[in-house]
Amino acid sequence: MTLDTTKHAAQTPDTAQPWAELGLKQDEYERIRAILGRRPTGAELAMYSVMWSEHCSYKSSKVHLRQFGEKAPETDALLVGIGENAGVVDVGQGYAVTFKVESHNHPSYVEPYQGAATGVGGIVRDILAMGARPVAVMDPLRFGAADHPDTKRVLPGVVAGIGGYGNCLGLPNIGGEVVFDACYQGNPLVNALCVGVMKHEDIHLAKASGTGNKVILYGARTGGDGIGGVSVLASETFDDSKPTKRPAVQVGDPFQEKLLIECTLEIFKEDLVEGIQDLGGAGLSCATSELASAGSGGMRVELDTVPLRDSSLSPEEILMSESQERMCAIVTPEKADRFLEICEKWDVIATVIGEVTDGERLEIFWHGEQIVDVPPRTVAHEGPVYERPYARPDWQDTLQADDAGKLPRPATGDELREQVLRVISAPNQASKSWVTDQYDRFVQGNTVLAQPEDSGMVRVDEETGLGVAVATDGNGRFAKLDPYAGAQLALAESYRNVAASGAKPLAISNCLNFGSPEDPAVMWQFAEATRGLADGCQTLGTPVTGGNVSLYNQTGETAIHPTPVVAVLGVIDDVARRTPMAFAEEGQLLYLLGDTAEELGGSAWSQVIHDHLGGLPPKVDLERERLLAEILISASRDGMVDAAHDLSDGGLIQAVTESCLRGGKGARIVVPDGTDPFVLLFSESAGRAVVSVPRSEEIRFNDMCGARGLPATRIGVVDGETIDVQGQFSIPLAELREPYEATIPGLLA
Amino acid sequence: MARVVVDVMLKPEILDPQGQAVQRALPRLGFEGIADVRQGKRFELEVEGPVDDAALARIHEIAETFLANTVIEDFDVKVEAAEADAAAKAES
Numbered sequence: 001m002t003l004d005t006t007k008h009a010a011q012t013p014d015t016a017q018p019w020a021e022l023g024l025k026q027d028e029y030e031r032i033r034a035i036l037g038r039r040p041t042g043a044e045l046a047m048y049s050v051m052w053s054e055h056c057s058y059k060s061s062k063v064h065l066r067q068f069g070e071k072a073p074e075t076d077a078l079l080v081g082i083g084e085n086a087g088v089v090d091v092g093q094g095y096a097v098t099f100k101v102e103s104h105n106h107p108s109y110v111e112p113y114q115g116a117a118t119g120v121g122g123i124v125r126d127i128l129a130m131g132a133r134p135v136a137v138m139d140p141l142r143f144g145a146a147d148h149p150d151t152k153r154v155l156p157g158v159v160a161g162i163g164g165y166g167n168c169l170g171l172p173n174i175g176g177e178v179v180f181d182a183c184y185q186g187n188p189l190v191n192a193l194c195v196g197v198m199k200h201e202d203i204h205l206a207k208a209s210g211t212g213n214k215v216i217l218y219g220a221r222t223g224g225d226g227i228g229g230v231s232v233l234a235s236e237t238f239d240d241s242k243p244t245k246r247p248a249v250q251v252g253d254p255f256q257e258k259l260l261i262e263c264t265l266e267i268f269k270e271d272l273v274e275g276i277q278d279l280g281g282a283g284l285s286c287a288t289s290e291l292a293s294a295g296s297g298g299m300r301v302e303l304d305t306v307p308l309r310d311s312s313l314s315p316e317e318i319l320m321s322e323s324q325e326r327m328c329a330i331v332t333p334e335k336a337d338r339f340l341e342i343c344e345k346w347d348v349i350a351t352v353i354g355e356v357t358d359g360e361r362l363e364i365f366w367h368g369e370q371i372v373d374v375p376p377r378t379v380a381h382e383g384p385v386y387e388r389p390y391a392r393p394d395w396q397d398t399l400q401a402d403d404a405g406k407l408p409r410p411a412t413g414d415e416l417r418e419q420v421l422r423v424i425s426a427p428n429q430a431s432k433s434w435v436t437d438q439y440d441r442f443v444q445g446n447t448v449l450a451q452p453e454d455s456g457m458v459r460v461d462e463e464t465g466l467g468v469a470v471a472t473d474g475n476g477r478f479a480k481l482d483p484y485a486g487a488q489l490a491l492a493e494s495y496r497n498v499a500a501s502g503a504k505p506l507a508i509s510n511c512l513n514f515g516s517p518e519d520p521a522v523m524w525q526f527a528e529a530t531r532g533l534a535d536g537c538q539t540l541g542t543p544v545t546g547g548n549v550s551l552y553n554q555t556g557e558t559a560i561h562p563t564p565v566v567a568v569l570g571v572i573d574d575v576a577r578r579t580p581m582a583f584a585e586e587g588q589l590l591y592l593l594g595d596t597a598e599e600l601g602g603s604a605w606s607q608v609i610h611d612h613l614g615g616l617p618p619k620v621d622l623e624r625e626r627l628l629a630e631i632l633i634s635a636s637r638d639g640m641v642d643a644a645h646d647l648s649d650g651g652l653i654q655a656v657t658e659s660c661l662r663g664g665k666g667a668r669i670v671v672p673d674g675t676d677p678f679v680l681l682f683s684e685s686a687g688r689a690v691v692s693v694p695r696s697e698e699i700r701f702n703d704m705c706g707a708r709g710l711p712a713t714r715i716g717v718v719d720g721e722t723i724d725v726q727g728q729f730s731i732p733l734a735e736l737r738e739p740y741e742a743t744i745p746g747l748l749a
Numbered sequence: 750m751a752r753v754v755v756d757v758m759l760k761p762e763i764l765d766p767q768g769q770a771v772q773r774a775l776p777r778l779g780f781e782g783i784a785d786v787r788q789g790k791r792f793e794l795e796v797e798g799p800v801d802d803a804a805l806a807r808i809h810e811i812a813e814t815f816l817a818n819t820v821i822e823d824f825d826v827k828v829e830a831a832e833a834d835a836a837a838k839a840e841s
Contacts, residue, residue: 111820224762249821251759253766310762323764 004042022049046316050282057383060517067534068544087545101193103550108190111249112157117165119192125278131204132196139176144185146427163438168254173439174456186555206277208295218350219326223309226250226322256325263346275330287328292376301354390523402614404600417729425739426608454497467575471497476561477602478617483525484532494568499629502636503570510547515559525562539622582663594688605682624687643692653681669716758789
């Protein structure tokens with residue numbers, strides 16, 4: 001086969017091209033021809049097809065994501081915002097933190113171990129590319145029904161993959177989520193988050209400037225892994241009728257990644273790069289076009305110099321390959337030798353593959369012949385943008401009218417007791433230790449809090465004790481009932497979790513997991529959720545620093561629940577003042593902060609006891625969330641509470657059970673006069689937390705809550721080895737612990 | 750008893766970190782001239798009864814569903830004559 005050069009393409013305008021097979025639409029292909037003034041070469045077509053895929057171009061989501069910028073709250077904390085590899089937040093004392101959450105959903109369904117492992121690898125390189133040392137990872141995970149046979153295939157593989165890759169890198173996994181729901185059966189959600197730390201002056205950006213600067217590709221050799229992965233895999237609904245479209249899966253090598261991290265950090269330390277970009281989805285197509293697009297000039301690349309693992313790869317395949325553990329740097333000619341020297345020291349292959357030109361084109365050559373000649377912005381940043389039609393689905397009203405309040409409730413203390421045991425031992429509420437114990441939580445010695453605490457917290461500075469806390473939350477059931485409120489509830493819960501551990505929330509990242517954007521109902525969910533999240537961030541003063549959108553999470557006509565996952569990052573001046581969740585001191589007083597209303601729509605109780613999803617999710621009051629957070633942070637700083645736990649799924653009884661089991665102490669709960677015990681225990685009203693207050697601090701704590709107007713109700717005391725809800729039931733801790741801890745291993749081990 | 754061997758190898762386009770580690774070690778140990786190394790797994794199955802088409806079909810199914818992860822691995826089923834094996838042992 002002859003090489004399809006730009007010259008050849010200009011001479012053969014009528015050659016049929018496989019644009020449809022590469023996932024492009026007719027009008028998109030026409031647009032490429034219009035941009036170039038001729039038909040694209042095979043290599044150009046490959047580049048456009050991967051970069052204009054949903055995953056890379058955000059073509060369906062872009063019009064909605066703009067709100068995150070337009071509604072961004074005023075803040076001094078944001079050093080780098082949306083658009084770079086990851087956002088960067090000022091945490092004080094000269095330190096900056098970068099964090100981001102991304103999806104690796106589809107690959108993890110096809111090949112759970114490698115899919116999840118390379119998900120960790122990819123997000124770690126994003127963080128590294130900002131100039132930061134990765135310090136921790138987290139994984140929000142969602143699977144199909146816990147007792148479904150395919151969950152037993154997918155979940156253990158995913159967990160082993162996350163553990164295998166992260167543990168080899170020596171990164172602590174400090175939290176995340178594990179959620180089960182039948183809606184994720186064919187589309188598990190494997191989201192991965194990484195946190196990195198740097199000094200302000202170390203921030204690096206992805207741009208190629210300075211004519212004559214070298215383009216250096218370093219890291220692993222390029223092979224045939226995951227060719228077309230992003231365009232084909234992440235942007236299409238699975239369809240059994242087209243098995244040939246199943247692409248090769250990428251396999252990661254964490255030891256290579258570890259070398260890449262240390263090598264890159266040494267290169268940063270000697271200030272050797274002008275711009276840097278990791279290679280993730282769309283590989284070299286993405287890295288070269290994005291670097292050139294963000295820079296001042298053009299770029300010329302000699303593609304045949306790329307080191308290959310498989311010498312038979314065609315230029316198109318090299319451009320599309322998603323081989324892992326690769327980075328691309330822009331380096332001045334004077335510093336190139338030193339750059340290569342450091343790479344050699346770390347046993348990392350590094351090759352000058354091209355240079356920055358004073359032109360405006362991205363030109364790629366194959367053995368001296370030009371195969372790509374494009375304006376880089378048209379590939380990377382000016383892809384198609386769709387105003388997809390959206391409409392509130394007609395079933396939404398029926399769903400919301402199906403109020404959970406009418407479900408039969410426990411009539412006696414004994415029934416209540418029985419339902420408490422069922423709820424706390426249901427897969428979504430039960431202990432996730434079997435999962436998190438497979439991750440290394442304490443490597444590097446800076447982990448202060450990790451699962452099952454409200455947030456994961458790591459120390460940033462050994463001298464001062466400065467630390468950061470991160471929590472991730474999402475509730476697809478709430479979002480299904482009301483996507484606007486559901487997204488805000490995810491934000492509120494994550495924000496509350498960070499505050500409960502004593503840290504001040506600063507900024508968020510998000511991973512928006514939805515069904516097909518071609519379905520107006522799904523698009524409406526997406527539009528509502530992004531609007532809710534943008535409004536919520538504006539109110540709470542926490543800007544969106546970046547994130548990821550994962551669409552086409554659906555099997556046939558059925559989409560997953562809309563699942564916006566929100567990660568909130570907070571800062572704490574001294575990690576020694578953190579608030580843990582465990583009730584460990586007998587005699588301390590338990591206070592319920594916030595208001596409890598009768599809110600059961602989408603609750604754990606309605607799911608476990610009645611297999612019901614309907615009604616409205618809990619009301620959102622972000623001003624209340626902010627006040628609650630301020631109280632929790634002040635109480636932590638001034639030593640007024642010894643433990644705090646946020647109330648979310650499962651309600652008060654779930655929170656009390658978790659804190660009691662964690663501390664090994666029981667609790668006596670007194671139901672306040674005029675309160676329905678069932679509602680008190682199981683309602684999932686937002687804006688609430690339970691705290692354990694030493695008797696010596698009670699007056700001071702009460703005064704603070706009173707002065708600031710936060711309802712604080714004394715509901716009991718830490719005592720004994722039993723959870724005793726007076727007048728209703730009592731359950732020994734041992735009887736709670738057994739089913740709480742046995743459920744997950746019983747289903748999956 | 751007849752022996753059936755199932756060889757499992759990563760597909761050619763899949764990265765093989767173990768094979769690469771071996772390949773990188775070779776020149777350090779003074780072994781030159783090896784361009785590439787791929788590492789795989791070998792299963793030796795001792796079959797009860799005759800190795801007929803039905804038995805081979807069963808082994809094929811075992812390999813496909815359990816021994817190999819066909820998303821990233823290929824496999825190959827070979828019948829090894831047990832007698833030949835025994836003869837070889839007797840000679841040595």
